[in-house]
Every structure is written in C-alpha cells, then in structure tokens.
Amino acid sequence: MTAHPLDLVTEDELRAVKAALTTAGLLTETARIAFCGLEEPDKAAVLAHVPGAEVDRRFRVLLLDLPTGASHDVIVSASRSEIDRAVLLDPATTGQLPITDTEFELVEEIALASEEWCDALKRRGLDPATVRTVPLSAGAYDDCPPGDGRRIVRALGFQQLHDKDHPWAHPVDGVVAYVDLTARTVVEVVDHRDLPVPAESGNFDDPEVAGEPRSTLKPIEITQPEGPSFALDGNLLTWQNWSLRIGFNEREGLTLHQLAFDDRPIVYRASIAEMVVPYADPSPVRYWQNYFDAGEYMFARYTNSLELGCDCLGEITYVDAVIADDFGDPRTIRNAICIHEEDYGVLWKHSDMFAGSNETRRQRRLVVSFFTTIGNYDYGFYWYLYLDGTIQCEAKATGVVFTSAYPEEGHPYATQIAPGLGAPFHQHLFSARLDMTVDGTRNAVEEVDAVRVPMGPGNPYGNAFAERRTRLGHESDARRLADQGRARTWHVVNPEKVNRLGRPVGYALYPEGQPVLLADDASAIHDRAAFATKHLWVTAYDPDERYPAGDFVNQHPGGAGLPAWTAADRTVDGEDIVLWHTFGLTHFPRPEDWPVMPVDYAGFTLKPVGFFDRNPTLDVPRSASRHCHGG
Structure with missing residues (x-):
C-alpha cells in the first residue's frame, strides 16, 4: 500500500500500468515504452497530504509503435487501472519520442x-x-x-x-x-x-x-561501530537535522524531495533535469554530435548496480530502483542508490589567546548518489548534505572519451591522445532543476555582486568595496550569467520571513561559473539547448514545466522548454519559483584521459544566508579521542 504520494515506484504498480495499457489497446505487440515514470501530483496536493489518506498513483507513459512510428503520450492510474489521458502526437511538430x-x-x-x-x-x-x-x-x-x-x-x-x-x-x-x-x-x-x-x-x-597492479597502497578502512547516524523509512531519509524523500525515474535518475532542516522547508524538489554534450568538430561526419543524454536517451535506464568497496566505501545503505523496460515489464536495478556518511575534515576551529580556549569540531556529510553509463561515458551524481545546512551537488564524469582518428596534419578541434587517435573537444552541460521553498512557497531571488567603491569623500583611501543586490522581478530579468570577477551569487529569500536581525531568511546559490554553451548563437544546437546558454533561469512554478529543453527533445528543432515558458515573462518576485542552474565541464581531452578517464568534477553549492540566527553546529560534540591514532 502506498503511504505517500512520492513513494518509490513498485513492481506491482508497473504491472498494473501495463495491464491498463494492454486492456485499452495501447500496448500492442509492436508497441514499445519509451518512457514510464511517476506523474507526481501538484506541489500543493503533496504538501497537503495527510498520512493515511488515499493516494492515486498515476504514471506518464510514452508509447512508440515500431512499424509506423505512431507515438502516444498517456497518463494512466495504477491505483484505478484506468487511462486518464491518451494523446496521439505528431512527431513532425512535437519532436520524436526518446530512442528505445x-x-x-x-x-x-x-x-x-x-x-x-x-x-x-x-x-x-x-x-x-x-x-x-x-x-x-x-x-x-x-x-x-x-x-x-x-x-x-x-x-x-x-x-x-x-x-x-x-x-x-x-x-x-x-x-x-x-x-x-x-x-x-x-x-x-x-x-x-x-x-x-x-x-x-x-x-x-x-x-x-x-601494467601489474601496484602493491604499495595500504588499506583504508572506514568503520562505524555503532552504525550510521541516518535512518531510512521507506523513502523518507532523516539525518541529524535533515529530512528528505528520495525518488528515481529513468529520465532524471535520482530525485530529492521536500528537503528540510529542523522541519523548515528549503527545497521542494531537486533533480538533474537535462544534460547536453555538444562537440566542437565541424567535420561533415561529426558536426551534428550534440547529445541530450536525459531527454533523448533516458540515461538513468542504464544506472549501475553499485558494489561495496568499489563504488561505495564505508557503512552503506543501498536502495533499489524499479523502472519499466521497453515491453512495460518491471525491471529492478539492484543497489541503484547509495546512501552513506563521510567525514569531511574540520567543521570549525578556534584557539583563543585571551580566553585560553582551544576547540575543534569535525564536519561530516550525508551522501546520496547514483552512477549511470551512457555509451562511452560514465556519470555519477552526488548530493551532499552537511551539518551546517549546506547542500551540494556534484557530477562526476569518467569512462572513455569519444574518439576520432587524428590526421597526420593535426586537427584544430581535437586532442591527439594516442598515436593516430583523437578526442574532439566538447562540453558536458547539466541543468539542475531546483524547486525552492525557503521557509515557505513564496520566494524571491536577489543577484548579489561584489563591487568596487571609487575613491572619494566616503572612501578616501580607496580600500572600500561593497555588496550590490539586485532583485530579479520577472522571468525576462532572471536569465543570468555567472560572473566570478564579481563573486556573483544568487540569494533565494523569503520576503515574508525574517531572522532575528530583521533580514529575510535565505539560501544562496554559489555557481562554479564555468563556460556555458560555446556554440554560435546562430547554430542549431543553440536553439535546441537554449537552457545551456545561461547559468541561471528563474521561472514561476508550473507542474507541467519539468524539462528545460522541452518534453520531446529528440529531433526537436528548438525553442521548447525554458525559452517558451519565459516568453510569458511571469513575475518571480515573492512567488512560488523554480531555479534552473546550468553547470558543467568544458573538456579539452588530455593524453592522461586515455584509455580510461580519471574522474572530472562539476557542481554547485547552496548555502544558508541568514536562514539561521547563528552557527547551527555549536552543539556538535568533540570527536572522541579513541578514534584518533598517532605515530
């Protein structure tokens, strides 16, 4: 029995979905399922859910008939075994369904x-x-x-x-x-x-x-003799002051829901909603290489079954994920999601010359992650929660670089990584969808820059610099680029809630500020991956706006998703808002990336800014000396 609208998908639910589709004549012998995922209820309905109340579990299913290409977009209730909606699509105008x-x-x-x-x-x-x-x-x-x-x-x-x-x-x-x-x-x-x-x-x-495996690495053992500090009840995860629900679907992979600290909401839903890998080789046989691994391939279908000691180290809790295969049958991915704690060095420290105090506390973080292999590349997505209220997302790229031949005369758009072997330049650009609820559903975004103050009467020695805040009022104002020269951050504040100093409570998005899409503005990929042309978009919440490049990315000419939605120029000041953050890597491959690539990293951080009245980790105890070892 489903206890919550966002519970993980079960095998029985997918069997019920298949039965309903078959009875309705939609899932035939020649039809295949290109996508099947939980159709999450509207945010207001989830927030209003009362434990024990009846839950209608509905699924969105994309169906492709192989001999004809006929495509259907279907909503089916597993609870009622009924078809709620079945739309015949025109791929010539909507774009094609994902590749099965x-x-x-x-x-x-x-x-x-x-x-x-x-x-x-x-x-x-x-x-x-x-x-x-x-x-x-x-x-x-x-x-x-x-x-x-x-x-x-x-x-x-x-x-x-x-x-x-x-x-x-x-x-x-x-x-x-x-x-x-x-x-x-x-x-x-x-x-x-x-x-x-x-x-x-x-x-x-x-x-x-x-070569022969080296023998000089001594073992590192990570033990928690009393067990982990977190608890998992179904898909409800609690750790220290944190609570959240974990989810999974084949398009986005791992999703996080209702992240709260001390029962104060921060993020309603977080996911990697799209990614694109545009290549730089303009050759007649390669100019089209631009892959939307989520929207075109449903990349989380290929999620790895993780192994203790290899993928994860320490006191590990694994969670299986259930997805539908092409025929609508349930497929369980064993150990799809990994949950564990990590020590993360010093949390805070001070030795005071006047008071004689000497205090150190250690930081630790909760890690929720999964790894997927899509063709030559392997991607890990790691969400970190810290004791001090920080949230971090990290994408790890590894695997094998996509290769080409390397001509004798050289190539301006590729690196020679082995004799006669090239690796074209490319980018990995991810779009994080962050449905924010900082102490409530009415939020606003302020762009915060560090600015120089000219020398003058108020700054006679020229040492001053200041903070400039710009409130983003409408969607047209909220298509922004990072600026590391100004230490630019974006503060998500709640204008209706203030801290003890009278300032709105908030969380700040710290971007890494790496390049966005480098393709020309007139290029086809620029139109199709418009989300990747800005580091930040802010939109008014709409439950139907889930994917930044649109619902049907495969062979779509572009303009769907964020460009279409923000054309309405809705207000985002003190409203229910969603942040879309582009982050990633610009990869000029190295010989050291061959024949298998060491992990490269990209990500972002959300930090509390005035959300707490003081350091929320003052109550973290000293580490017991029995866990420390000296020479």
Whole structure:
C-alpha cells in the first residue's frame, strides 16, 4: 500500500500500468515504452497530504509503435487501472519520442544489411562484421529535417578486434550512416574521408596495457561501530537535522524531495533535469554530435548496480530502483542508490589567546548518489548534505572519451591522445532543476555582486568595496550569467520571513561559473539547448514545466522548454519559483584521459544566508579521542 504520494515506484504498480495499457489497446505487440515514470501530483496536493489518506498513483507513459512510428503520450492510474489521458502526437511538430533499447539493438543489423555501408567499410580494408555500429541521436539539421517526421539516428563505426576489445580505441572515421528506425533502412551514407583506423589497444583492463597492479597502497578502512547516524523509512531519509524523500525515474535518475532542516522547508524538489554534450568538430561526419543524454536517451535506464568497496566505501545503505523496460515489464536495478556518511575534515576551529580556549569540531556529510553509463561515458551524481545546512551537488564524469582518428596534419578541434587517435573537444552541460521553498512557497531571488567603491569623500583611501543586490522581478530579468570577477551569487529569500536581525531568511546559490554553451548563437544546437546558454533561469512554478529543453527533445528543432515558458515573462518576485542552474565541464581531452578517464568534477553549492540566527553546529560534540591514532 502506498503511504505517500512520492513513494518509490513498485513492481506491482508497473504491472498494473501495463495491464491498463494492454486492456485499452495501447500496448500492442509492436508497441514499445519509451518512457514510464511517476506523474507526481501538484506541489500543493503533496504538501497537503495527510498520512493515511488515499493516494492515486498515476504514471506518464510514452508509447512508440515500431512499424509506423505512431507515438502516444498517456497518463494512466495504477491505483484505478484506468487511462486518464491518451494523446496521439505528431512527431513532425512535437519532436520524436526518446530512442528505445529495442531500436538501439536494431541499428547494427540494419547497417550490416546496407550495401552502401558495407562497401564503405570494405574500401577501408575492414570486415563489416568486426565493426560495432554506434547509434547516435541525429539532432535537427537540414539533412535530417524534423518536419518530415522520420525517426533518424546517425551511426558511426568502431572496430572491435576480439570479444574483449574496447572498440573506442579504433574509430572508423570519415564515414557515417543515417538510419531510418521506422523503415529499418540506411537512407544515406556520407563517406567524406578515408582515415587510418588507430591500431593501439585501449584495453585498460589488460595487464599488457595497464601494467601489474601496484602493491604499495595500504588499506583504508572506514568503520562505524555503532552504525550510521541516518535512518531510512521507506523513502523518507532523516539525518541529524535533515529530512528528505528520495525518488528515481529513468529520465532524471535520482530525485530529492521536500528537503528540510529542523522541519523548515528549503527545497521542494531537486533533480538533474537535462544534460547536453555538444562537440566542437565541424567535420561533415561529426558536426551534428550534440547529445541530450536525459531527454533523448533516458540515461538513468542504464544506472549501475553499485558494489561495496568499489563504488561505495564505508557503512552503506543501498536502495533499489524499479523502472519499466521497453515491453512495460518491471525491471529492478539492484543497489541503484547509495546512501552513506563521510567525514569531511574540520567543521570549525578556534584557539583563543585571551580566553585560553582551544576547540575543534569535525564536519561530516550525508551522501546520496547514483552512477549511470551512457555509451562511452560514465556519470555519477552526488548530493551532499552537511551539518551546517549546506547542500551540494556534484557530477562526476569518467569512462572513455569519444574518439576520432587524428590526421597526420593535426586537427584544430581535437586532442591527439594516442598515436593516430583523437578526442574532439566538447562540453558536458547539466541543468539542475531546483524547486525552492525557503521557509515557505513564496520566494524571491536577489543577484548579489561584489563591487568596487571609487575613491572619494566616503572612501578616501580607496580600500572600500561593497555588496550590490539586485532583485530579479520577472522571468525576462532572471536569465543570468555567472560572473566570478564579481563573486556573483544568487540569494533565494523569503520576503515574508525574517531572522532575528530583521533580514529575510535565505539560501544562496554559489555557481562554479564555468563556460556555458560555446556554440554560435546562430547554430542549431543553440536553439535546441537554449537552457545551456545561461547559468541561471528563474521561472514561476508550473507542474507541467519539468524539462528545460522541452518534453520531446529528440529531433526537436528548438525553442521548447525554458525559452517558451519565459516568453510569458511571469513575475518571480515573492512567488512560488523554480531555479534552473546550468553547470558543467568544458573538456579539452588530455593524453592522461586515455584509455580510461580519471574522474572530472562539476557542481554547485547552496548555502544558508541568514536562514539561521547563528552557527547551527555549536552543539556538535568533540570527536572522541579513541578514534584518533598517532605515530
């Protein structure tokens, strides 16, 4: 029995969804599920929920008929076994549904049946059977116009020399196939240039490549003899003064709900709502490489089952996640979410020369995370909660860089990472959706800059600098860029609640301020990934506004999501608001990133600013000396 509207999805619920879709004639033998996720109730309904009250669990399902491409957007109640809404979409105008696993599995078979594709490989002296065909989203360009309604992917080849060989080391560059997924045909092969296939092994798990394992690392043991300090009741997680609910869906992965400190609400819902990986190589066979891993691929489908001692270290609690496969059957991802505590160094410290005091307290954090593999890259998403009320999000990028051949004459848009092997420049840009409720649902945003004060009567020695606050009144004012030269932050304040000093309580968003989308303003990817052109967007809350590039990203020409919503220019001053924060990496690959990439990091921080009347960690006790060891 569901106890709360935001409880984790169960296998029985997905079976009920499948039964309702089948009875309604929507889930046929030729139909596949491109997405199935909990349709969360409106915020007001969740906040008003009373324990024990009846809960109607509804799911949003995107259905694709493989032979025709017919696409349906369906709302179905698992509680009532009823279809509440079924809309037949026009992909030529709405964009295509996400690419399904079934379609991915078909692409190599379709390519090998193409005489033109096989001839291109044979001209390079390659046996087509040894070439792995990697299907990639097509984007929206003149050669794949979204208005014609075809489901297109583009396929690049990578040679695999044996079953255990990592094919990313052997890109078959200069040729690409366009595959019509509905017609199951290769509609075009662009054979631009014959480049040598790099030969050096990329098998990082082979001792001949990696060398013998080093023997000098001594064990690090993390123990909590009395168990962890957190408690998990269903999906309700409590730790120190924190409480929150955890959720999961195949599009966003891990979601956090109703984050509160001492029962004071801070964030109603937090997630990574989209990410895009735009590449910089303008080659005729690569200019279209811009992947929306969430919106096009439903990247959390590929969430890893985490392993103790490898992915997580210490006193670990794992949570399984349940998603639907292409056929609507439940699939349980074992150990999808990892929860644990970490020591995080000194929390606060002071040795006072007058009072003779000498006090130190240690910081620790609660970690909630998951890892997913999408093609060549692996991404970890970590949410950290700290004793002092700080919230942090960190994305970890690792795996294998996407490769190309590296020509003898060099390449201005790629790094040579091994002999004859290149890695195109690219970005990883994430959009965090932060539905804020700082001490209530009526919030506002102030942009806070550090500014110089000119030397003059009020500043005769020129040493002064000041804080400038700018209230963001409407959505048009709230499309902002970070400015590290001004130490720019954005304070989410509650104008209706003040602290003991008479100031509005608030939380500040600290951006890392790395580059936003670097593609030209006139480019197709600029239109499709408009969310990534600003570090901050602020919108009025609307339960239907969930994804910053729109609901249907695949082959959409652009303009959906944040640009469309903010055109209404709604007020965001003292309203129920949502922050959308773009953060990420601009990656100029290094030889050290090959053959497997050490983790690179990106993220942001939310810190209390006047939310508390004083340091909220004064009651943290000293660490017991028995846990300290000296030489």
